[in-house]
Amino acid sequence: MYSLLKPLLFAFPPEAVHDHVLGLLELVSRQKILLEVTRRFCSVANPRLEVSCMGLQFPNPIGLAAGLDKNALALPIWAALGFGFVEIGSVTAHAQNGNPQPRLFRLPEDNALINRMGFNNHGAKVIAARLELWQHTHGQPTAPLGINLGKSKITPLENASQDYLSSLKRLYDYGDYFVLNVSSPNTPNLRQLQDRAPLEQLLKIIMDFTKQQAVQKPIALKIAPDLTWEQIDEILEIALSHRISALIATNTTIARDGLRSSSQETGGLSGQPLKARSLEVLRYLVKQQDLPIISVGGIASPEDAQQRLEAGAALVQLYSGFIFEGPLLPNRIAKGLLA
Ligand SMILES: Cc1cc2nc3c(=O)[nH]c(=O)nc-3n(C[C@H](O)[C@H](O)[C@H](O)COP(=O)(O)O)c2cc1C
Known part of the structure; x- marks a missing residue:
């Protein structure tokens, strides 16, 4: 089916297609019958797929990566499509439009995307209200919800920790785990937060906050593939x-x-050209220590997912694969993992 639809979708500008398809998925998410039909057709429930990680239970290890549903517009559809967890965001403390369009590009001959979206999102306050509404209408999500946090563009880098903290406070009740995204190349200087002093400061402020909460929710850190091994070693030491x-x-x-x-x-x-580096970084991280690794980058088939899990990933995520392979990809991967 998707091989017939794809040429039509790819004939239009990528962001317009993204927005329209997300709008359609939002409509389906609001119709319980359509959601149930999607779930019956797409999701694969099997105890052999279940994973325990970060103190949470995942129905399967296949996650939707951050960036596709930044604003949680179609939240219930992802589990119905077969994803075992969903990461929304990046969410910033202040709502922002992101970079001027065009800012998303397909590279079909490489099965890849280039994006410079720049954290376009509705902001922590609006997204918290939307998550509250989803909880109210659909109950607790069946798959764990990750909330990925980024820095607002208007916040100077030296105040980044307070910006992340402000988003975390607003969203804390709604997420099962949170991600500090310090690795997007599209917010000026953001990746400097991977350096020792700012990273120490960020993690201290965030972890101090979570320690004071009645429920201590897991905090993850998302890193860039462009770091040297020395930089990765330093990040690991600080993270641990x-x-x-x-x-x-x-x-x-x-x-x-x-x-x-x-x-x-x-x-x-992102996509296919990132696959080898993402796998290389995963293997390096697994060799160095025991921290769970969520592997993402270039996963577009059951074999890709299997390879990451065999290399020691606790969970996997995908974005570009969904665009190039279609909405049945999580279902195909789940079936492939069971074969
Ligand atoms: C259009 C687009 C927007 C993205 N936005 C975010 C984001 O807001 N926050 C984030 O942490 N990652 C973001 N990502 C990165 C993905 O979560 C993922 O790490 C990356 O695309 C590699 O996975 P893939 O090869 O499966 O796409 C984005 C990726 C794309 C293609």
């Missing part, structure tokens, strides 16, 4: 000393190695 619950590896890359496409667009590259 602050008792971070997991690392998400990786975000999009600023590298352009081996592309068939001649695209000169700036931004983060």
